[in-house]
Every structure is written in structure tokens, then in C-alpha cells.
Amino acid sequence: MPGRLDNLFAPFEGTRDPRPLAIVRVAFFLGLLVHFAPSLIWLDIGYGRGAVRVDAWNHWLFAHLWKVPPGVLRAMALVTLAALVAGIAGIRPLVTRIAAIVAFGGCYAFASFNCIHLQTLALIPAWAILWLFAICGGNPRSRLLAGLILFQVLLGVEFSGIEKLLAGWPWSNEMATVLGYPHGFLVRDWVAALPVLHGPVASHLFTWSTLAVELGAPVLLLVRRTRVAALVVYELFFLGIIAMLEVPPLFYFIFASAPLLALGDDQVATAERWVRARVLRRPSS
Amino acid sequence: MRRAFIVTWIALGLAGALDHTIADKLLGRTFDLRLPHLMYGYVMFNDNSRRVPVITYARADGERHEAAELDPRPAFGYARARVAIDALFTPVYLRDLCNRNLVDKDDAITIFVDGYDLDVSRDHPAITNKVTCDARPAR
Numbered sequence: 199m200p201g202r203l204d205n206l207f208a209p210f211e212g213t214r215d216p217r218p219l220a221i222v223r224v225a226f227f228l229g230l231l232v233h234f235a236p237s238l239i240w241l242d243i244g245y246g247r248g249a250v251r252v253d254a255w256n257h258w259l260f261a262h263l264w265k266v267p268p269g270v271l272r273a274m275a276l277v278t279l280a281a282l283v284a285g286i287a288g289i290r291p292l293v294t295r296i297a298a299i300v301a302f303g304g305c306y307a308f309a310s311f312n313c314i315h316l317q318t319l320a321l322i323p324a325w326a327i328l329w330l331f332a333i334c335g336g337n338p339r340s341r342l343l344a345g346l347i348l349f350q351v352l353l354g355v356e357f358s359g360i361e362k363l364l365a366g367w368p369w370s371n372e373m374a375t376v377l378g379y380p381h382g383f384l385v386r387d388w389v390a391a392l393p394v395l396h397g398p399v400a401s402h403l404f405t406w407s408t409l410a411v412e413l414g415a416p417v418l419l420l421v422r423r424t425r426v427a428a429l430v431v432y433e434l435f436f437l438g439i440i441a442m443l444e445v446p447p448l449f450y451f452i453f454a455s456a457p458l459l460a461l462g463d464d465q466v467a468t469a470e471r472w473v474r475a476r477v478l479r480r481p482s483s
Numbered sequence: 484m485r486r487a488f489i490v491t492w493i494a495l496g497l498a499g500a501l502d503h504t505i506a507d508k509l510l511g512r513t514f515d516l517r518l519p520h521l522m523y524g525y526v527m528f529n530d531n532s533r534r535v536p537v538i539t540y541a542r543a544d545g546e547r548h549e550a551a552e553l554d555p556r557p558a559f560g561y562a563r564a565r566v567a568i569d570a571l572f573t574p575v576y577l578r579d580l581c582n583r584n585l586v587d588k589d590d591a592i593t594i595f596v597d598g599y600d601l602d603v604s605r606d607h608p609a610i611t612n613k614v615t616c617d618a619r620p621a622r
Contacts, residue, residue, distance in 0.1 A: 210489050236556035250579040314569050326520035357500040357525040365529040375531040380599045382537035444564035
């Protein structure tokens, strides 16, 4: 029984190659910085007295933060930005942990103060990942941190597929609606302009491939034999989303980077050799 | 202790996911799990409206521009979507955007909300609403 339990918890215990988690950390905090920096720099528009505001996260913060003096608010914004930069730098695990705690407090407070301009969907996994960095620390070798971030992101992808199933995607060809949006709403200009994407063949193809990737990839990424193929398909899928739809970069930074954590140490080493040989054209050291 | 944390985290994540899918379908309601990452489920384009707005604006010369240009804060790669979604969920947002961009007492801005109905046409709006603001004193 203890052996079985040990096997069950193995993905979350011990240490691993630090590079995938370092990539995920940089992508994640960079995504948050790109997402929050504009509203924290142009502070008055979203958080000044008289700003149009919407309550989406913490009602108490929504009701109380407008009373905070502008100087204190400016200081909060600067501290939040500094924490996000510290998270990218990842100087030491302890610094990353503190940066995650401060960044969570700051980003959550500002998102609660006014959720307009800060699209809600991209922030759902961000809160979880900030908590994980805060609780588990920033050690890039930590299997606990890597395993739980991977779980959190793949859970989001799997259940967005399940939500689509429950919403009737297999029978409704929902991508025909998305791909049919006019120039200026949600889709990028080239998607609105390309007639081949507006026909039933393309839209059915996109509907079914979306379901297949969202429902299949999170499972196949966990199986060693199918992992690399699933990772390639998964990455192409999220590249397709960011190339076709106007979604915040944070969405891409989180969802595209996290599956690298599924790679085993030997697969990371193989990938490194491949990149050195094919892309950098340097022999491995 | 570590294993208890792992089990708790995974159980909470699953509870949050099931809350917005199975519980919603079976029980007809969701439960407030309080934690921010469990509040909204994992919804990504599962139900897409076939009536959507495209928002532009014009000054006195009548030339149409993207309404996203009225917001000085950059939104890399999603500026138009940000304006459209904020306008959909917060109607007063467009009025605020309009007022903030008046540059002098003679300035006037008209924001056009072209409503497209995909069941009718994706090339021509089915309806157009206007939000107009100027800095002239009210009579």
C-alpha cells in the first residue's frame, strides 16, 4: 500500500530539471506584467475618483478601495509592478515566493477595485498559479510546484472542453458563429477577411478539432508514449487561438507554457539537444 | 502534511470545475466556493452570441476610427475585443470613453455601435446605435 501511495504522489514529490518551471515562471509573470501594467501606469482612468467601475472579484475591496488616498494607490501600483518584475527575474526561490504573495495581493486588489479592462477569463488560472508560487515557493526544481501548476492548467483545458460538450458543441457547429464574426469583433482581421474560413467545412473542422484537443490533449500529455505528439498539437492549438482571436496575451502565456511541465527530465534533455543542434547549430556541452 | 495539501488542492480544483458544469446541470445551481480561482469555472467560448457589436467613433470630419483608439492604455493584441466586451457588460463604459476624449469646448464625438446579426448578414449591420458627447454647455 505505501508503494502504491508513493507512486500516486511521485509526480508531486522530489526534484526535477529546473528549466521547464523557469520558462513557465518567466512566461507567467511576464504575461501578468503585460496584462496589468497599462492600467497600473495610467492609474487614474481605471482607479481614479469617478472612474466607471465594475465588481467581479472581491466585493469588500470593491466597496472600500475607492477611499484609499491616490498617493497610497500609486504606491500600491508601483509595489505590484515591482513584484511582477521580481517574479520574472526569479533571483532566489524566497524572492519569487514573496513576489508571488505581493503580486497576488496587488493584482487581486486592483482587479477587485475595477474589473473593466481586465478580462476575467484569463485571470482565473492566474490566481491559482500565484497561490501555488506563494505556498510552494519558487524553487524551479520543485516537483510539487510543477505538478500542481500543470494540474491546474490542464484541468482548465479539460473542463473547458467538457463545458463545450454540455453546451452542445457537437451538434451546433459553434465555430461557425465565431469564424463568422464581422471585421472588428473578437476575430483578427485576416480571419474576418478569409472566405474559406466562413464555410461549413472549415467551421466543422475547427469545432471538432477544438473539442478533440481540449478533451484529449490534457490526458495524452500525461501518457509518456503520446506526450510529445500531444504537446505539439496542444501548442499548435493555442498558437491558432492567439493568431485567430483577440484574446489577452496572458491567456497564451499561461496556457501555452504550462504543458512543458509534463515533459520528463530525459525529454527536456532531448529537446535541449534538438534545439542546440537544429536551431542554435551548436553542439551540446 | 505535503500529501494532505496536494489532495486538498486537487479536490478543490475538481470541485470548482464540477461546480460550474455537473452541479449547474444536475442541481440547476452553483455553489459559492469563495476562492477566486474557483468562482467562474473554465468557460472559453462555449456559448457564442450571434448578435455582436462593432464599435467605431467619429469626430466632426465624420471619418470612422476604431473605438479602441479612445482608450490610451495599450491592450496588446486585444484592444478592440476589450472595448466590445466592456461595452457589452457595462453600457455606461462607452459614455465614459466618449467624455474622457473631448479635447476642447468645441469638440464632439459620436460613437457608433453597429449591431450585426449573423442570422441576417455578417457584412452589413442590422442596427446602429449612437452615443454622442460634446463639451458645449447644456442649454
